[in-house]
Amino acid sequence: xxxxxxxxxxxxxxxxxxxxxxxxxxxxxxxxxxxxxxxxxxxxxxxxxxxxxxxxxxxxxxxxxxxxxxxxxxxxxxxxxxxxxxxxxxxxxxxxxxxxxxxxxxxxxxxxxxxxxxxxxxxxxxxxxxxxxxxxxxxxxxxxxxxxxxxxxxxxxxxxxxxxxxxxxxxxxxxxxxxxxxxxxxxxxxxxxxxxxxxxxxxxxxxxxxxxxxxxxxxxxxxxxxxxxxxxxxxxxxxxxxxxxxxxxxxxxxxxxxxxxxxxxxxxxxxxxxxxxxxxxxxxxxxxxxxxxxxxxxxxxxxxxxxxxxxxxxxxxxxxxxxxxxxxxxxxxxxxxxxxxxxxxxxxxxxxxxxxxxxxxxxxxxxxxxxxxxxxxxxxxxxxxxxxxxxxxxxx
Numbered sequence: 001x002x003x004x005x006x007x008x009x010x011x012x013x014x015x016x017x018x019x020x021x022x023x024x025x026x027x028x029x030x031x032x033x034x035x036x037x038x039x040x041x042x043x044x045x046x047x048x049x050x051x052x053x054x055x056x057x058x059x060x061x062x063x064x065x066x067x068x069x070x071x072x073x074x075x076x077x078x079x080x081x082x083x084x085x086x087x088x089x090x091x092x093x094x095x096x097x098x099x100x101x102x103x104x105x106x107x108x109x110x111x112x113x114x115x116x117x118x119x120x121x122x123x124x125x126x127x128x129x130x131x132x133x134x135x136x137x138x139x140x141x142x143x144x145x146x147x148x149x150x151x152x153x154x155x156x157x158x159x160x161x162x163x164x165x166x167x168x169x170x171x172x173x174x175x176x177x178x179x180x181x182x183x184x185x186x187x188x189x190x191x192x193x194x195x196x197x198x199x200x201x202x203x204x205x206x207x208x209x210x211x212x213x214x215x216x217x218x219x220x221x222x223x224x225x226x227x228x229x230x231x232x233x234x235x236x237x238x239x240x241x242x243x244x245x246x247x248x249x250x251x252x253x254x255x256x257x258x259x260x261x262x263x264x265x266x267x268x269x270x271x272x273x274x275x276x277x278x279x280x281x282x283x284x285x286x287x288x289x290x291x292x293x294x295x296x297x298x299x300x301x302x303x304x305x306x307x308x309x310x311x312x313x314x315x316x317x318x319x320x321x322x323x324x325x326x327x328x329x330x331x332x333x334x335x336x337x338x339x340x341x342x343x344x345x346x347x348x349x350x351x352x353x354x355x356x357x358x359x360x361x362x363x364x365x366x367x368x369x370x371x372x373x374x375x376x377x378x379x380x381x382x383x384x385x386x387x388x389x390x391x392x393x394x395x396x
Contacts, residue, residue, distance in 0.1 A: 003316075004316055004319045004320050004323060005323055007307070007320050008319075008320045008321070008323035008324045008327065009323075009327070011296065011300065011320070011324055012324050012327045012328070012331075016296075016299050018299055020295075021295050021296065021299045024288075024291055024292050024295050025292045025295075025296065025328075027288055027292075028288040028289050028291065028292035028328055028332075029328055029331065029332045030332075031285040031286075031288045031289075031332075032285060032286070032288075032289065032328060032329055032331075032332025032333060032336065032378075032382075033332045033333075033335045033336040033339065034285065034336070035278075035281055035282040035284075035285035035286075035336070036282070036332060036333045036335075036336025036337060036340065036374060036378055037336040037337075037339045037340040037343075038278055038281060038282075039275075039278045039279070039281070039282055039374050039377065040336065040337055040340035040341070040344075040370060040371070040374045041340050041343055041344065042274055042278050043271075043274070043275065043278075043370040043373060043374070044340070044344045044364050044365060044366060044367065044370055045362065045363075045364050046270070046271055046274050047364070047365040047367055047370060048362070048363030048364040048365045049363055050267050050271065051363065051365060052363040053263075053267065054263075054267070056196050056197050056200065057256065057259075057260050057263060058256070059125065059126065059127070059130065059196060060125065060127070060196055060200055060204075061125075061256050061259050061260065062124050062125055062227035062228055062229060062256065063228055063229055063230045063234075063255070063256055064227075064228040064230060064236070064239060064253055064254065064255055064256070065225050065226070065227050065228065065253075065254045065259065066225060066226040066227075066228065066243065066247070066251050066252070066253055066254075067224075067225050067251060067252045067254060068224075068225075068249070068250070068251060068252075069249075069250035069251055069252055070250065072099075072224055073097075073218060073222045073223060073224050074222070074223065074249050074251070075219065075221050075222050075249075076095065076221055076223055076226065076247075076249070077221055078221070080246065080247060080248075081093055081095070081226075083246040083247075084226070084228075084243065084246055084247070086246075087239075087242045087243070087246065088231075088242075089230050089231050089234045089238065089239050089242065090228055090229070090230055090231075090239075090242075091123075091229045091230060091231060092120065092123040092124045092228070092229040093120070093124070093226060093227075093228055093229075094117065094118055094120040094121040094123065094124045094226070094227050095117075095118055095120075095209065095223040095225075095226055095227075096115060096116070096117055096118075096121065096209075096223060096224060096225045096226070096227055097114075097115070097116035097117075097209065097212040097213065097216065097218065097223055097224045097225075098113060098114070098115050098116075098224050098225065099113070099114055099169070099212075099216060099224065100112070100113055100114075101113070101114045101167050101168065101169055101205075101215075102167070102168040102169070102183075103150070103154060103165060103166070103167060103168075103205075104154075104165075104166045104168065104185075105154040105155065105156055105163065105165050105166065106154075106155070106163060108153065108154045108155060109154075110150060110153050110154055112146075112150055112203065112204065112205050113203055113204050113205070114144075114167065114204075114205055114206075114207060114212065114215075115204060115205070115206050115207075116206075116207050116208065116209050116211060116212020116213070116215070117137075117206060117207075117208065117209055118139075118208075118209045119139050121227070122136070123229065124227050124228065124229040125227070125229070127194065127206070130194040130195060130196055131145060131192040131193065131194045132148075132193065132194065132195050133158060133192060133193040134158035134159065134190070134191050134192030134193055135191050135192045136191070136192055137191065137192075137206060137207065137208050138191065139208045139209075139210075141189075141211075142186060142187065142188040142189065142207070142211050143188055143189050143190070143191040143207065143208070143211075144165060144167075144188045144189070144190055144191065144205050144206065144207045145190070145191060145192040145193070145194055145205065145206040145207075146165075146190055146193060146194070146205040146206075147193070147194055147195065147196070147200060147201030147202060147203070147204060147205065148193050148194070148195045148201045149198060149200075149201035149202025149203070150201065150202055150203075150205060151190070151193050152202075153202065156190050156193075157190070158190050158191060158192060158193060159189065159190070159191065160189070160190065161189065164187035164188060164189060165187070165188050165189070165190055166185050166186070166187055166188075167185065167186050167187075167188055167207075167215065168183050168184070168185045168186075169183065169184060169215055169216060170182060170183055171183060171184050171217075172216070172217050184215075186211070186214070186215055188207065188211070194206075236253060236255050239253065240253045275373070279377055279381070282377065282378070282381055283381055283385075286329075286381055286382060286385040287385070289325055289328050289329065289382065289385050289386065289389065290385050290386075290388055290389040291389075292328065293321055293324065293325050293386065293389035293390065294389055296321070296324065297321060297389075297390075304317055318390055321386075321389075321390050322386055322387070322390060325382065325385070325386030325389060325390075326379075326382060326383070326386060328382075329378055329379070329382030329386070330382075333374070333375065333378045333382075337371065337374065337375075340374075341366065341371075344364050344365075344366045345366060347361075347362065347364045348364060348365075348366065
């Protein structure tokens with residue numbers, strides 16, 4: 001094998017007397033460099049876009065959420081929260097009440113989802129940092145923080161004490177008596193406006209936990225869910241096991257990915273689609289390697305006869321050109337990865353590409369995972385293309 005590698009190494013770096021063969025070999029190497037760079041840059045750019053898209057979800061959705069197994073609410077005493085906080089994997093715990101409400105302001109109205117939260121909620125999610133106008137909840141009275149989408153639809157302002165935002169919900173516990181009002185309305189003041197994205201801004205609003213319990217006629221320790229902030233990398237099965245030993249009620253533990261199944265499925269599908277498209281581009285580029293090896297075999301026929309005369313076997317000759325093919329892929333791939341990594345790191349620290357029509361830097365992320373994917377793809381496709389080029393060599 002030593003002599004095969006030495007001969008392959010010499011053939012790879014030596015120039016042929018035929019100019020056209022040299023040009024074909026150079027073009028094959030360039031195509032490997034270009035396709036490797038393209039695949040790595042596109043995967044890194046998509047990783048950046050994926051993280052950018054999920055950043056909104058990461059801000060708004062907790063790491064994990066505990067929901068009642070049956071019904072809309074469960075009763076959780078205060079000592080249970082202390083037990084949950086003592087679990088090593090859990091950083092912060094906060095109760096939450098979530099339910100649809102009917103909003104009305106002057107002559108305008110809208111359906112929204114109210115999240116009634118406690119003061120500990122901001123230790124789980126930094127939602128208070130997204131309030132761009134006004135203030136976060138003071139937890140001292142009937143107040144609300146709404147999205148810019150809701151505020152735009154209802155023409156809301158902050159701290160408007162002349163016009164209150166009315167929240168209407170169905171009454172519970174009615175016994176069917178006549179002339180009863182089946183709905184109850186609570187006025188509230190808007191203390192702040194938050195901004196995340198268009199979809200969330202027009203869908204959710206926040207109020208304090210006590211206001212939500214009064215609004216929905218709930219008991220002091222009755223909640224619709226418990227949100228958790230956990231240590232990064234915590235496994236769901238491990239966390240679920242610890243919670244079961246501290247929570248004596250049937251529950252469902254939902255991760256952030258499970259809360260956004262459609263979003264994660266869409267992103268994973270798009271990532272796979274992008275990978276397959278640029279893998280096809282790499283396959284097309286590797287046809288040049290097939291052409292290069294074919295021309296090299298034809299050019300080296302005289303030398304091959306000499307090697308046979310010196311005792312080389314068919315397998316040995318086959319291995320020489322197999323090594324040359326893998327050297328083309330290896331050297332080209334290495335150069336391509338160096339160029340691609342340089343571009344990604346340069347964009348990360350000194351952005352030179354912006355999202356079209358905005359001043360936002362195009363998000364990219366350097367990940368070892370993408371490097372391994374590119375290397376594995378190049379080795380696999382390179383081996384197939386090289387084997388294809390040498391298919392008839394033994395017969396010849």
